[in-house]
Amino acid sequence: MSNAPEDFSHIGFAKSIFLPALLIFLIPVISLLFFLYIQGYYDGQAREAILQQIRDDASLTEQEKTNAKELFTKVPFSRLIMHPDYADLVSSQASFDYTTFRWGIRLSLFSIIGSVVVFVLSGLCVLASLRSQWVQYVSLSASWHVLRIFGAAQVLIQGVLLFALSYWVTAFFFEIYVPKLIFIVGILALVAIAGVIKSIFMRLNNETVVEGVVIEQNSSPALWQELNTICAKVDTEIPDQVIAGIDDNFFVTEQSLTVGEKKYHGRTLFVSLSLLKQLNGTEADAVLAHEMAHFSGKDTLYTQKINPLLVRYDNYLQGLYEGGLSMPIFYFMNCFRALYEVSLRRLSRSREFRADQIATEVTSPADMAGALLKIVAYSSYRAKVEQDIFEKEEVLESANVSQEIAEGFDEYASSFMSNPDISHLQTSHPFDSHPSLDERMKAVGCSLESPESQAMLSEPGDGLWFEKIETAAELESQQWQEYEDRFRAYHEETLPYRFLPETEDELAIVVKAFPEVQLEGKEGLLTINHEGIQFPAWESPVQFRNLQECQLDDKQRLNFISADTTPNRLNLKKFEDQQKVLAAVERYYSRYLAAKAYKENVSQTATTDAE
Structure with missing residues (x-):
């Protein structure tokens, strides 16, 4: 919307x-x-x-x-x-x-x-x-x-x-x-x-949770001292807190944030430990000067004021959309929400260009351009690595995302400039949109087509700001481990929804998540597995691959309509726990449909790539 x-x-x-x-x-x-x-x-x-x-x-x-x-x-x-x-x-x-x-x-x-x-x-x-x-x-x-x-x-x-x-x-x-x-x-x-x-x-939950660790001033004085120097050049006050994480972005905000079990208020700077390692000292200076410029321009203040209004507006639109007869009013209200989005994006773009300009004045155009290139390239490569790992159709013993990024980023960076979509790429941000990389490069006086751009991207970072954070290596390693554990667990949860089992390994994965279940009813034992449903009163089992439709009629009967066979009916009133039967049928049949759609999508993608 x-x-x-x-x-x-x-x-x-x-x-x-x-x-x-x-x-x-x-x-x-x-x-x-x-x-x-x-x-x-x-x-x-x-x-x-x-x-x-x-x-x-x-x-x-x-x-x-x-x-x-x-x-x-x-x-x-x-x-x-x-x-x-x-x-x-x-x-x-x-x-x-x-x-x-x-x-x-x-x-x-x-x-x-x-x-x-x-x-x-x-x-x-x-x-x-x-x-x-x-x-x-x-x-x-x-x-x-x-x-x-x-x-x-x-x-x-x-x-x-x-x-x-x-x-x-x-x-x-x-x-x-x-x-x-x-x-x-x-x-x-x-x-x-x-x-x-x-x-x-309706009371809305506006809590924003950030993964990371708050860096106290007494724990990393070198970081805060250098940050204070940047703030003096940009003519703004130092942030109230700095959060160090492994997300592939830098951002500032004045919204309340929850880190761990504690809530933080005031002006917050988020720095990416992983990106700080890729940047040299002056490039990191440019990035942090850019972020502090958002404070000096009161960008974060107005974002803090406007975002709750937008959340309220979007929630109101959702209520109108779900109201049925209120759809005409929804379209009317949505028109102005869309127009305001244009206004928000235009001012957001001007804010980003202003912050980039201040950063170039504090450092240099080359530093700002080099930082932009490395951040966008790193984000692009990280997304590619995560997608490649996630698409693996096997149980992962480990999800070594950080290791694969570290081992392959230099090679990826050497060919990144040939990416046909490079000019349209943007730096990621949790609260605002950004102009394209090409527009920002031109605004700071650099060009993507110039040989200097590839040289800036290929120059290894010295991680100077990374070293200013005490125990940075331990903090990064711990966060990557937690992230990769969640990544692997989610990958394992999705695997059963990808297979219409053709091998023993695939069958084992599906059966582990969807073992055969049996539910006792007055007319016999209902058996459900990943392939279909069996019931004594039926002439033949219902195979999910042949099932065309499953309907619940007003007599509380599930009607399974398959190709070339008479419908099989299941009277839910004959079971003590009707909801349990419904939930089991829906879960197993939904898994089959998801796997079928996944296979069709993979096949279609392969055909398109071949063409």
Whole structure:
């Protein structure tokens, strides 16, 4: 929902974002036209009946008849009966009907006019948000509060309009009403309203967990001393804490972070131990100067203010999306979320270019460019190594990610410049987006095409900043060990979902995770394994490879529909624990489907690569 395009003129933006937003007018426009028509129809009937009464009333003089005819001809009956002198012209039922029409028209107009007003105001806020970070925060905050209230009101209004239409459309055109239709629409409207209310008041978990170790000032004084020197050059205060980890990025933030079991507040700098080893001293200076420049530009302050609003906004969108009847409002709200994403990205890009420029002034363009190249190359190679290891279809005795990176990075770096996608690559970041490598290189006065770029990338790092962190080697080794243990465990969990066993080894992996289970029922023993399901009442077992569909009917029977055979039924009422049976069937059949999809994807990828 938040991946908005940068180009407003792109036809994809109009098709996927803007045009769907106009659906917010669909229900109120239909309601307005319908209730205006039906009110006019009833007005016409009432007018003709009254005019006929006037013509037939012998007690009236010609002048009185003329005056009465003029009144009832010029003034619509629906408006006339609102006057106390004429209210008794209609029955209580007719009065209620006219009140329904009147409020249907009012609510439709309110919805349409409100949508236009909010559309214009929010559009102006989006345009204003491009001016500065402060204006961006203020405009987003104001828009969020307006849009939240507007969205809730629209869900309520359009739900009421749909409920009214569910009765009046059939009653007016077909002179019948369908209780089931009215009930279903009413329930759907209540579900949509409940979903919006829930999303407004739901407490969100904004905790950000970071893997790493907090480096105290007294434990690594050399690190903090050099960091203090960098901060003085950038004209900002030193961070409140430094976290050292093995992620392939550097970042700063003012959001609260959880490290281990402790929560940290204030200004935080995260440094990558693994990347610090790849950089020489001045390249690390450039990277850290870049990060400290985000503090001096108050980038992290506004990110801290804006991110909770975006989380709230996205949660609200999710509530609208799941509400069913609230989908038109979802598209309307999503349009502005997408437009704000464009604004956020543009200012984010300008912030990155500013920080890069400050870093080049503190060090040199070559230092900044060299750091960018090594960070992007390292991230790219690490992702490749992890993917290659993860794709291995065997139980891993160990996942030596760090070792393979260390042994192969130099060779990878020597050919990295020939990567056809290199210009589009970005440095990773947990909170912000970054311009492409090519754009950042050009902004600091360097070019990817120049021979100097390959030389900078090939130059080995001296790890000067790595050495400034006491026990850095032990900290890095410990974190890599923990990471690789989790990596290997997750890899082992996924293996059974890759195989339609063809070898003894593959069979052993699948059976270990999915052993045969037996569930006792009143009609016999239900047996489930990785291949299918057996039950005494059936003529033949259900093989997952032949299963086309599995349905649960309203009589609590599981119907297994296979190719070229009659459906096999399993009456869940004959089992003491119905949920356990359902869960077992779903788990084993889902594993088969996942393995089948994996095999098809691998086969398709191999065919594409061969072509």
